Amino acid sequence: MVQRPPAPARERRTHGQRLLQQLQQLHRAEADFKRRREALNLPAAVGLTVAVELRPKGFLDYKAMDWKRDGIEVLNVTSHDDFDLIVVHIPDGRLGAFEKRIREYISEDTKYGKPKHAALVNVIESFRQAAFDELWTDPINPPPAQVEQWFQLWLRVKAGDPAATQRSFAQVAERLGIIVETGYVPFPGRIVVAARTTRAALEQAIELLDVMAEIRSVQPTAEFFLSDLNPVDQVQWVRDLTGRLEANGSAEAAYVTLLDTGVAQAHPLIQSSLDAADLHALVPTWNGADADGHGTQMAGIVLHGNLTHPLASTEAHAVPHRLESVNIYPPQGQHPYHLYGWVTQQAVGVVEGVALDRRRTFAMMSTCTEASTGLPSEWSATIDRLAAGGRGTLEPDNDEPRQRRLFVLSGGNIPWPKWDGYPHINHVESIESPGQAWNALTVGAYTDLTFIDHAKWPGLQGIAPMGALSPCSTTTMLWQRSWPFKPDVVAEGGNGSLDQGQPLVGPESLRLLTTHRDMARALLSETGDTSAAAAEVSRLCAHLSTRYPDYWPETLRALVVHGARYTPAMSAQLPLNRARDDKEALLRQFGYGAVNGYNTLNSDTWRPTLVLQESLTPYRLDRSDIKLNQLNMHTLPWPSDALAALGEALVEMRITLSYFIDPNPSQRGWQSKFRYQSHGLRFAVKGATETAEIFGQRINKIEREDAEAADGLHRQPMNDPDTEGWLFGSQLRARGSIQSDVWRGTAAQLAAKSHLAVFPVGGWWKDWRDACQSTNAVRYALIVSLEVNQELEVDLYTPIQAAIATPIETTIPR
Structure with a gap:
């Protein structure tokens, strides 16, 4: 678990009186504010914008101050080095x-003998009237006071009418000398308008323009750096970023190993993170440098993400991981398709032959141009074997350690001339090999890039809406149900546009900015599609491996999936009365959602996350039969008394299970002893109304249902009695070697869900006795997080941390 700082010790009377004095100052400011608006003949004010400083950082869920009954609304939240700043709108x-x-904090106690509202009041350091700095939420520094520029102003929607809010704001702003551009972008509870003014003018107007929730800059896009800057100007921007780079030169750093067309190692944004000695080629006589350009584009994303953000910033830019590269393409011609598994294996051998023990994430964006049907290929099965550290033979492990590996793969792209068929074309174009690999993180693409400068491009219309599937992204809507859900996650892949119905790649504002191979021509280039999305996920995996160096590849994969979330555009595809087919369609387009670096890397006080790395021996030889052997029963360390006291309050539990299988890719019908996976693992949680005995019976029956489903039989399942609380449920999530689900229910129900079992089901190790694999032990990573509204004023973190238990191993007779 991630550690949190201790709650501040406060002398309740002194602390409370100081805060009350600050609130009195705000009363006086509110009265002065009203007089100023009246003097300027402006509409009556409806409230005050207040900044609340919270110490220590990360201790309070911001939702604890969203008091709908009092009309108090959280406008924005920013995190600083040692405190959080919450800006709220407080009605008159x-x-x-x-x-x-x-x-009440000063004078009253709870039934536990603590000051009332202590969880809230103890962390409030101060109240003050919000000014420009409190409303500025961009990661870059605010602009100089007198420089006129465009700003994004995020406004509270008044009376549920976005259009009226924009009109009213524009009228008042015009009287204050602020130019508001026609049009706005609506979001739930907010609209965004563009305004041209200076910081100084906004600072004077903030109190009078009382609907502002946030102020941001209008960020430059890739189009700015590629179209509006000439190559000489690009050099100046890149030189500035190079001076702010903080590269990790340690030999112990985590690495991304890029299997692509090579890399231009001398690029100023690459050379500090890629040693010349780590620039390899599949064949020693080949050149490790990039003659194509694709590898250098991917290297830029792997190291920096979308370069528009670090280039536009003035802050230090940390790159905590390093890069190594293997050029897998010959100088002329292409490898025959059937050799790509061998190519991948050889490329892995090249880097491991130099430095075996590096913590690596292998990133590969190459795919076969023909769509996969979900059936294993030589290429995907080789990746599965390499990930699991298997030998490709039937020799048992005999306690010899395996070299397990994490692979991140792109899902493959829809050719841009077909983008006019969006989104239907995405449903019929399938993920390409080797994206069907069970053990890999296969990445699709979504997009948040929707801005088009219509003054420059008046006839263009964006294809995908914000947060939706990128036009390039393939799916597995046509795959048979027996195969895993792919992609596993999605990441930013850019957008496209239509010009009188004809599809275009770009303009550049809809693409990602990265590094260019030919530095004599330009330092910067645009990129996108599932290749860029996979590069971004590889970068996230390297950040994870840097922060948590002891985590297994299975664990890193689990955390990426566990942190992913569906955007509103993705969730909107689920109808109110959602059926299994609706949920399956969601998984086959977006996997488990858009990657989220914060969720993946962090645990919060209101979202404690448990990470377990365990093993079990799934099978045992009983005379001439192989039977299921062992399950791990994990006691969930929930503080049951505290949860029970919360009663009907809603809570959320998210569980992700990740393990690697040994493949059996021969195409003989993947049933019985010819199943593709060596073994299967599942998880189940004790129902709130189940006894331990009934829970055990349910686990026993799941394996029989799994075998019957493989043989085409379908019988009434023995379901989790809390099945309505799960987003996907036990049957839908039981595909592949990564499984994730979310349970939502009451705190009282969660208190009774006291155990989580990880248990084996069938696989070819069990069914194929002559393979002699029944004694093999297997590893798994299990991630469990719990989310509770912080306003409930209950501390779950500390008792969970104290109660973490080791698993109890139980043998189930068959």
């Missing part, structure tokens, strides 16, 4: 909501 006359809670 509602400062008393804070005053009431603070007075």
Whole structure:
């Protein structure tokens, strides 16, 4: 578990009185604010914008201050080195909501003998009237005071009418000398308008323009750096970023191993993270440098992400991982398809022959041009074998350690001339080999890039809406149900546009910015599609491996999936009365959602995350039969008394199980002893109303159902009694070697869900006795997170940390 700082120790009376004095100052500011608006003949004010400083950082869920009953709304949250800053809008006359809670904190105790509202009041360091700096939420520094530029102003929607909010704001802003561009972008509870003014003018107007929730810059896009800058200007921007780079030169760093067309190692944004000695080629006589350009484009994303953000910033730019490259393409011609598994194996051998023990994420964007049907190929099965560290023979492990590996693969792209068929074309174009590999992280693409400068491109219309599937992204909608869901996750892959119905790649504002191979021509280039998405996920895996060096490849994969979330555009595809087919379609387009670096890398006080790395021996030889052997029963360390006391309050539990299988790719019908996977693992959680005995019976029956399903039989399952609480459920999530699900219910129900079992089901190790694999032990990573609304004022982190238990191994007779 990630550690958190201790709660601040406060002398309740002194602390409470100091906060009350600050609120009195805000009362006086509110009265002055009203007089100023009246003097300028502006509409009556509807409230005050207040900044609340919280210490220590990360201790309070910002939702604890979203008090709908009092009309108090959280506008924005920014995190600083040692504190969080929450900006709230407080309606007229509602400062008393804070005053009431603070007075109760001073004079009243809970039934546990603690000050009332202590979880809230103890972390409040101060109240102050919000100014420009509190509303500025961009990661880059604010602009100089007198420089006129365009700003994004994020406004609270008043009376549920976005259009009226924009009109009213524009009228008042015009009187203050602020130019507001026609049009706005609506979001839930917000609209975004573009305004041209100076920082100084906004600072004077913030109190009078009382609907502002956030101020951001209008960020440059890839189009700015590629179209609006000449190559000489690009050099200046790149030189500035190079001076701010903080590269990790340690030999112990985590690496991304790029299997592509080579890399231009001398590029100023690459050379500090890629030693010349780590520039390899599949064949020693080949050149490790990039003659194509694709590998250098991917290297830029692997190291920096979309370069528009670090280039536009003025902050230090840390690159905590390093890069190594293997050029897998010959100088002329292409490898025959049937050799690509061998090519991948040889490329892995090249880097491991130099440095075996490096912590690596292998990133490969090459795919076969023909769509996969989900059936294993030589290429995908080789990746599965390499990931699992298998030998490709039937020799048992005999306690010899395996060299397991993490692979990140792109899902393959839809050719851009077909993008006019979006989104239907994405449903019928399938992920390409080797993207069907069970043990790899296969990455699809979504997009948040929707801005088109219509002054420059008046006839263009964006294809994909914000947060939706990228036009390039393939899916597995046509795969048979027996194969895993792919992609596993999606990441930014850019967008496209239509010009009078004809599809185009770009303009560049819809693409990602990266490094260019030919530095004599330009330093920067655009990229996109599932290749760029896979490069971004590889970067996230390297960040994970840097922060948590003891985590297995299975664990890194689990954390990436566990942190992913569906965007509103993705979730909107699920109808209110969602059926199994609706959920399956979601998984076959987006996997488990868009990657989220913060969720993947961090655990919060309101979202504690448990990470377990365990093993079991799934099978045992009983005379002439191989039977299921062992399950691990994990006691969930929930503070049951505290949860039970919360009663009907809603909570969320997310579980992800990740393990690697040994493949059996011969195409003889993947049933019985010819199943593709060596073994299967599942997880199940004790139902709130189940006894331990009934829970054990349910686990026993799941394996029989699994075998019957493989033989085409379908019988009434013995379901989790809390099945309605799961997003996907036990049957839908039981595909492949990565499984994730979310349970939502009441705190009282969660308190009774006291055990989680990880148990084996069938595989060819069990069914194929002559293979002599029944004694092999297997590893798995299990991630469990719990999310509770912090406003409930209950500390779950500390008792969970104290109660983490080792698994209990139980043998189930067959």
